[in-house]
Amino acid sequence: MARYIGPKSRIARKFGEGIFGPDKVLSKKNYPPGQHGNSRKRKTSEYGIQLREKQKAKYTYGVLEKQFRNLFEKAESAKGITGEILVQQLELRLDNIVFRLGIGNTRAAARQLVSHRHITVDGKVVNIPSYSVKPGQVIGVRERSKSMEVIANSLAGFNHSKYPWLEWEDTSKVGKLLHVPERADIPENIKEQLIVELYSK
Incomplete structure (x- = not known):
């Protein structure tokens, strides 16, 4: 399927x-x-x-x-x-973390950004949506992709304080997984x- x-x-x-x-x-x-x-x-x-x-x-x-x-x-x-x-x-999948950080406005959009090599983990490009992010790792937008309209539109006005297990730095467009989220914090x-x-x- x-x-x-x-x-x-x-x-x-x-x-x-x-x-x-x-x-x-x-x-x-x-x-x-x-x-x-x-x-x-x-x-x-x-x-x-x-x-x-x-x-x-x-x-x-x-x-x-x-x-x-x-x-x-x-x-x-x-x-x-x-x-x-x-x-x-499921929450720690790279495509989901990209979605939670507001880089992609849907999980499908986030998955596409990962697959098309626009996302980095600890400074290295990772194009595997199912990649499991570990606490302490830094997820960012690739340098040449930062000016993309689709990313800018998604990040505009996004509330990054919604998820206490994630940290976001807007100027450099990087986020960090602080810890594995508690089940009570996951809104699904x-x-x-x-x-x-x-x-x-």
């Missing part, structure tokens, strides 16, 4: 929330897409609820099934609460325990 590039509003309506950010369509049509979307009142099974939560996490962070499974296995073998570690690992509405239950079957 390739990465989803279809209508974002359709997916947001499927989950009943703006997982890709504010969505005008969702406020008008807050019911699932399709011919029977407004009249469907079928009871979802326990498995269906768990699967839906996993799909929501995958769409939110733009991760494919194999990558997601690998992240889960890594979280499962680590010390601590598996679900929390899984969400923290994901019930990670359901994902753990799904994979544990």
